[in-house]
Amino acid sequence: MQYYSLNNPNHKVSFQEAVIQGLAPDRGLYFPESITVLPNDFFNQIENYSNQEIAFNCIQPFVGDEIPTEVLKQIIAETLCFDFPVVAVDENIYSLELFHGPTMAFKDVGARFMSRCLAYFNRDKNQTNTVLVATSGDTGGAVASGFLGVKGVDVVILYPSGKVSDIQERQLTTLGQNITALEIDGVFDDCQDMVKKAFLDEDLTYKNLTSANSINIARWLPQMFYFFYAYKALKKLNKPLITSCPSGNFGNICAGIIAKKIGLPLSHFVASTNANDTVPQFLATGKYTAKPSVATISNAMDVGNPSNFVRIQELYNNDLNAFQKDFSSYSFTDDETLEAMKLIHKTSGYVAEPHGAVGYLGLVKEMEKHQDSVGFLLETAHPIKFLDVVEPVLGIQLAVPTQIESVLNKEKVSIKIANYSEFKKFLLQ
Numbered sequence: 001m002q003y004y005s006l007n008n009p010n011h012k013v014s015f016q017e018a019v020i021q022g023l024a025p026d027r028g029l030y031f032p033e034s035i036t037v038l039p040n041d042f043f044n045q046i047e048n049y050s051n052q053e054i055a056f057n058c059i060q061p062f063v064g065d066e067i068p069t070e071v072l073k074q075i076i077a078e079t080l081c082f083d084f085p086v087v088a089v090d091e092n093i094y095s096l097e098l099f100h101g102p103t104m105a106f107k108d109v110g111a112r113f114m115s116r117c118l119a120y121f122n123r124d125k126n127q128t129n130t131v132l133v134a135t136s137g138d139t140g141g142a143v144a145s146g147f148l149g150v151k152g153v154d155v156v157i158l159y160p161s162g163k164v165s166d167i168q169e170r171q172l173t174t175l176g177q178n179i180t181a182l183e184i185d186g187v188f189d190d191c192q193d194m195v196k197k198a199f200l201d202e203d204l205t206y207k208n209l210t211s212a213n214s215i216n217i218a219r220w221l222p223q224m225f226y227f228f229y230a231y232k233a234l235k236k237l238n239k240p241l242i243t244s245c246p247s248g249n250f251g252n253i254c255a256g257i258i259a260k261k262i263g264l265p266l267s268h269f270v271a272s273t274n275a276n277d278t279v280p281q282f283l284a285t286g287k288y289t290a291k292p293s294v295a296t297i298s299n300a301m302d303v304g305n306p307s308n309f310v311r312i313q314e315l316y317n318n319d320l321n322a323f324q325k326d327f328s329s330y331s332f333t334d335d336e337t338l339e340a341m342k343l344i345h346k347t348s349g350y351v352a353e354p355h356g357a358v359g360y361l362g363l364v365k366e367m368e369k370h371q372d373s374v375g376f377l378l379e380t381a382h383p384i385k386f387l388d389v390v391e392p393v394l395g396i397q398l399a400v401p402t403q404i405e406s407v408l409n410k411e412k413v414s415i416k417i418a419n420y421s422e423f424k425k426f427l428l429q
C-alpha cells in the first residue's frame with residue numbers, strides 16, 4: 001500500500017517509509033492511496049470474529065505485503081492484550097471503554113502497534129530512530145509504555161510543565177531505559193511547535209526523527225478497531241449507531257471515519273470538544289481558524305489546531321455539505337462537563353472522567369435529532385487518571401488499579417527545557 005502526502009499527491013511512499021518518517025518531507029500528513037471495503041459477510045458475521053481477527057482484517061490492507069502475515073498477527077496480539085467493554089450508561093447510551101490497557105488511556109493501542117511495526121522495520125538495521133512526541137497528557141504515558149525497551153528506538157517526550165496530572169506525569173517520567181521526558185516551560189502548543197521545528201531542522205536530519213503523535217499512520221490507523229468492537233457489541237439492537245468521540249487532535253474520530261469507509265455501518269459522528277472549539281466553529285461558519293489552545297479539565301483535548309483535521313477533509317473531498325451529513329461537532333465548557341459527570345453518576349452510578357463526560361454531552365445533544373438511534377461514546381481514559389477532578393466533584397474515592405499503583409512510588413526524572421535552542425542542544429548531545 002502506498003501513502004501520499006496531503007501536501008502533494010504525487011509524493012508517495014510505502015507503509016514502512018510512512019511509519020519511519022512520520023510526516024512527509026514536505027510536512028504533509030500521509031494518507032492511504034486507497035481504502036479497501038471489506039465484504040458484507042464480515043459485518044454480518046462480526047460476532048464470530050475475535051477482536052484480534054477483526055483487527056487483522058481491518059489493518060492488513062493498509063499494511064499490504066510489507067509485514068508478513070504471521071508477524072502482523074503477532075504484533076496485533078501484543079497490541080490488543082486487554083478488553084474493550086461496552087457498558088450501558090443511560091437509555092440507548094453506551095460507553096465503549098478504551099482504558100483497560102497498560103497506561104489506562106486509549107492511546108495504548110496505537111502506541112503499542114506503532115512501536116512493534118518500527119521494531120520490525122529496524123530488525124536488521126544498526127540504526128536508531130528517535131521518536132519525538134509532544135503530549136498534553138495521555139500520549140506521553142502510552143508512548144513511553146508502548147516503546148519501553150524496543151530495540152533501535154529512542155523516545156523523547158515533551159510535556160508542558162505543571163499542566164499534566166500527577167499520574168500522567170509519573171507515567172511518562174519514571175520508566176527510564178530508552179525513554180527521556182523533557183519538561184517544557186510552556187503549554188502543549190509550545191511542545192508541539194518545538195517538535196515541528198525539530199523535524200524541519202537540517203542539523204537534526206541524521207537523528208532519523210519520527211513522530212509518535214497521531215500524525216503517524218501506525219499510531220492513527222489501529223484506532224479504527226474500537227468502532228468495530230462497539231458495533232460487534234451493539235449490532236443486536238438493530239438501530240442506527242451514532243458515535244461521539246471526545247476530540248483533541250481528531251485522530252480517533254478520523255479513524256472512525258475510515259472504519260465507516262471500510263464498510264462499518266455507523267450512521268453519524270459527533271466530535272465533542274471542550275472550550276477548544278476550532279472545529280465546531282468551522283462547522284458553524286465554514287471557516288477554519290486555528291487558535292491558541294485553552295487549558296481545561298479535559299486536558300488531553302486542549303488542542304487549538306487539530307492535526308488530523310486535514311485527513312478528515314480529505315476523506316470528504318473537502319465537501320462541507322457531504323461532511324455535515326455525517327458529522328457534527330459541539331463544544332462544552334468545564335462547568336457543563338462537571339455537571340454531566342454528576343448527572344451520569346447520579347442516574348446510573350457510572351463514573352465518567354472529564355473527556356468521557358464531554359463525549360456524553362455531545363452524544364446526548366446529537367441524539368435529540370435522531371430519536372430512534374443508539375449511541376456510544378468513547379471513554380478514552382480511566383477516571384483514576386483525572387482523580388483530582390473526579391473525586392471532589394462526585395464525592396467518591398476511587399480504587400487505584402494495579403497499572404497505576406506500579407508507577408506511584410517511582411521517582412520522577414525529567415529534564416527542564418525553556419526554549420527550542422535548549423531542546424536542540426539536548427537532541428544533538
Ligand SMILES: *Cc1c(COP(=O)(O)O)cnc(C)c1O
Nearest residue numbers: 138247248249250251252300380
Ligand atoms: C488524546 C486523548 C483524547 C483526544 O483524542 P484525539 O484522537 O487527539 O482526538 C481524548 N481523551 C483522552 C483521554 C486522550 O488522551
